[in-house]
Amino acid sequence: MKLHRRELVKAGMSLGAGLALAGGRSLRAQTVDVAPTHFDDGTVRSLAQALAGRSYHAPPKDLPDSLAHMTFDQFSSIQFNPEKTLWGQDHLAFDVQFFPRGYLYKQQVDVFEVENGAAHPITCTADTFSSRDSSLNISAGEGFSGLRIRYALNRPDVMEECAVFLGASYFRAVAKGQNYGLSARGFAKDTGTPTGEEFPVFRAFWLEKPATGSQSLVLHALMDSPSLTGAFRFTIRPGETTLFDVQSTFFPRVDISAGGIAPLTGMYYFDANDRVHVNDWRPAAHDSEALQIWTGAGQNIYRPLTNPTDLQLSSFSDAGPYGYGLMQRKRSFHDYEDLALHYERRPSLWVEPVGNWGRGSVNLVEIPTPSEVNDNIVSFWRPQSPMKAGQSYNFTYRMYWGWDTPWPTHLARIHDTRVGAVTDHPDRVQFVLDFDGEPFRTLSDPASYHLVAQTSTGSIGAITLMPNPDINGIRAFFQLTPGEAKLCELQVQLANMQGPVSETWLYRWTP
CATH class of the missing domain: 2.70.98.10 (Beta-galactosidase; Chain A, domain 5)
Incomplete structure (x- = not known):
């Protein structure tokens, strides 16, 4: 259609x-x-x-x-x-x-x-x-x-x-x-x-x-x-x-x-x-x-x-x-x-x-x-x-x-999703997620957070967090290795020691 x-x-x-x-x-x-x-x-x-x-x-x-x-x-x-x-x-x-x-x-x-x-x-x-x-x-x-x-x-x-x-x-x-x-x-x-x-x-x-x-x-x-x-x-x-x-x-x-x-x-x-x-x-x-x-x-x-x-x-x-x-x-x-x-x-x-x-x-x-x-x-x-x-x-x-949802949220939100190649590893896919929002108004130190990431097939690695001062938020990097898979369902949340602090990012990757 x-x-x-x-x-x-x-x-x-x-x-x-x-x-x-x-x-x-x-x-x-x-x-x-x-x-x-x-x-x-x-x-x-x-x-x-x-x-x-x-x-x-x-x-x-x-x-x-x-x-x-x-x-x-x-x-x-x-x-x-x-x-x-x-x-x-x-x-x-x-x-x-x-x-x-x-x-x-x-x-x-x-x-x-x-x-x-x-x-x-x-x-x-x-x-x-x-x-x-x-x-x-x-x-x-x-x-x-x-x-x-x-x-x-x-x-x-x-x-x-x-x-x-x-x-x-x-x-x-x-x-x-x-x-x-x-x-x-x-x-x-x-x-x-x-x-x-x-x-x-x-x-x-x-x-x-x-x-x-x-x-x-x-x-x-x-x-x-x-x-x-x-x-x-x-x-x-x-x-x-x-x-x-x-x-x-x-x-x-x-x-x-x-x-x-x-x-x-x-x-x-x-x-x-x-x-x-x-x-x-x-x-x-x-x-x-x-x-x-x-x-x-x-x-x-x-x-x-x-x-x-x-x-x-x-x-x-x-x-x-x-x-x-x-x-x-x-x-x-x-x-x-x-x-x-x-x-x-x-x-x-x-x-x-x-x-x-x-x-x-x-x-x-x-x-x-x-x-x-x-x-x-x-x-x-x-x-x-x-x-x-x-x-x-x-x-x-x-x-x-x-312009947006009608309800406010205390959760960090996805500001941007970027996907590209990994130069030295053609078998991998690079993902870059920017998070912004209320959690970073008082604390944006990446050391206080970690990324909870999973995939239905393949594997996820090379996870890195760094500050993104341009949006007063956090930038997260990770790589997907799909292997022989033709479809991977990805799920990611940003979390701290108390638990998740962001909305749940879902993504369907296909070649």
Whole structure:
């Protein structure tokens, strides 16, 4: 599975015949004369449950050839009419704009505004979109493919994007001062498996009109696929850290053993730990540098990402995790030296379960990529028990789009991971780990610490610690001798006489 960073998704489905709401009425976003229909927090859940009880039918995705076959640049050139901005003249903290259908986004997404308990369809008219390219033949009847939410995130007088829902069940967001990077999804099915991945889609959205002065926005989404349906309620609060409170319910049509809850999708091309096959002038290029997990047993795991030669699947079993996320810790321009892409401004994304999710695993999929245009990293929670057809499953969680994890730690943290050759011993691999953080504020003498290091195969030796005054921390050196092994699982912690003082560094080495 490879996802082009411009594409986000390779397939979508349109709404077709519309959605039956409470009371048996049908609403379609393109039907102008539909009367307002009652809406409450149970409406989308009822829709999803009813939809799961019927056979799946993929609606048509027909579009004029000029729209269906447009290029990315043509799609990007289509302009939304700012006069059509939802709540644009209401002086609220939020407003909403929409994306046209076309290019890879052929799916029609129905959109409704909810006000005073009534749902009103939002229509696409002849003047909603425009383009200087007359060959595109933009008309009023093609509808929407997604939406962007705007908020005065960085300046009180400027409305700008803080979140986008576009393509399958993908969405992304930023915090103050950030650029877009990794994405999230509603559900992941069969990710990284030989059977091929299924991409559920958001078929419709309901936007609750916020009260004057409210700094949160509620958005509901209906998800559908051949294997399951789902109902989502997002409460979005932009800021220094942008929060998404997510309530989700899934209704499987079939038994699902390889499902993924709260999936995160990003890109890792190279860094100092993994650039053997990369010839690039920059120090690094990635949306995220590591998977981080706070386990139910209280262990803090830091797993640097790689761009492997072959697809890699990792699973971290747990019971009731406190959270996990794809993290971007390097925050200096000089970590990347990219004037255009500014990877140092990409958000980290942390998922915090609300309530106990029970037994399962945090899964990580690392897919080989020859460039930075592919989304090649996926992480998600997989319940231990398969999801059964005809049942319902609830998962509530909070997402933190920001600069770091939302919780402080007294542990030393991994500042950097570097991997290279050992000049005099070609059969060995050199590892260099930098630790920084709270333990070194009062004591950074390497003689007070030792490294606890182990490997699943091969052997570890040549361990050395020295101070790193540049980060007020400790630099650790060690060498791996893999022997004939083609895969070594490494685990390292920094410790003193009282025990471990750092998070647990995990790493999968492959040739």
